[in-house]
Amino acid sequence: MVVLVDKDTRVIIQGITGSQGTFHSESMLMYGTKIVAGVRAGKQGEEVNGIPVYDSVKAARDAQNANASVIFVPAPFAGDAALEAIAADLNPVVVITEHVPVFDEMRIIHAAKRKDITVIGPNTPGIITPSAKQKLGIMPGHVFSGGRVGLMSRSGTLTYEIAAGMTNAGIGISTAIGLGGDPCVGLTPIEAVDLFNKDSGTDAIVLVGEIGGDAEERAAAYIKDHVKKPAVAFIAGRTAPPGKRMGHAGAIISGSSGTAAAKIEAFTDAGVPVAEKPSDIAKLLKDVL
Numbered sequence: 001m002v003v004l005v006d007k008d009t010r011v012i013i014q015g016i017t018g019s020q021g022t023f024h025s026e027s028m029l030m031y032g033t034k035i036v037a038g039v040r041a042g043k044q045g046e047e048v049n050g051i052p053v054y055d056s057v058k059a060a061r062d063a064q065n066a067n068a069s070v071i072f073v074p075a076p077f078a079g080d081a082a083l084e085a086i087a088a089d090l091n092p093v094v095v096i097t098e099h100v101p102v103f104d105e106m107r108i109i110h111a112a113k114r115k116d117i118t119v120i121g122p123n124t125p126g127i128i129t130p131s132a133k134q135k136l137g138i139m140p141g142h143v144f145s146g147g148r149v150g151l152m153s154r155s156g157t158l159t160y161e162i163a164a165g166m167t168n169a170g171i172g173i174s175t176a177i178g179l180g181g182d183p184c185v186g187l188t189p190i191e192a193v194d195l196f197n198k199d200s201g202t203d204a205i206v207l208v209g210e211i212g213g214d215a216e217e218r219a220a221a222y223i224k225d226h227v228k229k230p231a232v233a234f235i236a237g238r239t240a241p242p243g244k245r246m247g248h249a250g251a252i253i254s255g256s257s258g259t260a261a262a263k264i265e266a267f268t269d270a271g272v273p274v275a276e277k278p279s280d281i282a283k284l285l286k287d288v289l
Helices: 019-031 057-064 075-087 102-114 156-168 189-198 215-226 260-269 278-288
Strands: 011-014 035-039 051-054 068-071 093-095 126-129 134-137 146-153 173-178 204-210 231-236
Touching: 011 019, 011 057, 011 075, 019 035, 019 134, 035 057, 051 057, 057 075, 068 075, 068 134, 075 093, 075 102, 093 102, 146 156, 146 189, 156 173, 156 204, 156 231, 156 278, 173 189, 189 204, 189 215, 204 215, 204 278, 215 231, 215 260, 231 260, 231 278
Parallel strands: 011 035, 011 068, 035 051, 068 093, 146 173, 146 204, 204 231
Antiparallel strands: 126 134, 126 173
């Protein structure tokens, strides 16, 4: 089995006529992703990389039997784009866009939960399932190999680095999910852990977190109480000073909450080994497997 996307996923690209939508839709097609339509108001009848463009998500969905969306719409309009995809019952909705206003992120999350739709992001590299040759996002597909380890991460570049290390060590990935680096995101670490825990095609779980918030601590507590599959973790930002944002909008320490030490302690208490550096993940996986 796979998580969230499989060989039958039929993808719409919202914002396909923009530079990022055009570039990454070509990369996704080359990987094997089934992109069936693009959306840009006023551009219906055009094509981008051989993909037909429609004025609305509903028109694209109805014409091409699409069931998922990837959004490359600029930040001021990304919220409305995501709500349009949710209204059309596409699932998952992958919001690549960064700098989406927090109020819009809250609107997206609320609308998605009401319809039991999974939103990945905003500010995410996307999701990839190597065995199905489906990449909904911007990740470099060649560093991911198919296998039975689920990978979730708040950091795009760490996702790629750790996936490459796993591939080089002969450890394949069932599905990799970029959770997003903003304070408000759709799919949470707990929800992603639960998906991998229930997936018969996933034997172990890798969690890549960073300073800021308490999502990792809550995921560690959930693993301790509910997950029998082995898991390993890495936390970025160990040397970050309190009160200073490091990279992502959500990567900021406030008081005693969200520190690397607190997250590492939570994982250790849950019996989850924590890597000192990204390259140690493959070694830890070999130990727990």
